[in-house]
Amino acid sequence: MPAPAAVAFWDPAGDRYGIPTYPWRQAPARFATRRQLAARGLRPGGQHVQAQILWRTRSGAIRRAYLYEVASALPKRAPTPAQRAALDKALAARRTCPRCHIDRGYVLPRRIGACNKCADGWEFDAA
DSSP, X not given: OOOGGGGGGOBTTOTTTSSOEEETTOSOTTEEOHHHHHHTTEEOTTOOOOEEEEEEOTTSOEEEEEEEESTTOEEXXXXXXXXXXXXXXXXXXXHXXXXXXXXXXXXXXXXXXXXXXXXXXXXHHHO
């Protein structure tokens, strides 16, 4: 049985909230969030939300995380070579300075619009 403070969010049958609902850290192991699935190399694979976790923040707001069945999850799809090439090209564009045209190896700050070597002092002050 859950702790007394978590009783408000304990609804494994889904009578109160419409879907099975659990308090923070009390959901069965057969469920996982999208991030937990991704960490295991899985994706929801078209399944609908199977359950949810509800918790109250320090400010009193109620937060929610949706859960999916791990057994029904599918492996993540690998990007095609064309997709990977497009991603590499886009990331290289974010690292290339428009003034000196050098790939600096880091993502350029958008508020300055140039690499640190090309930016003027007033641009740093204005940013």
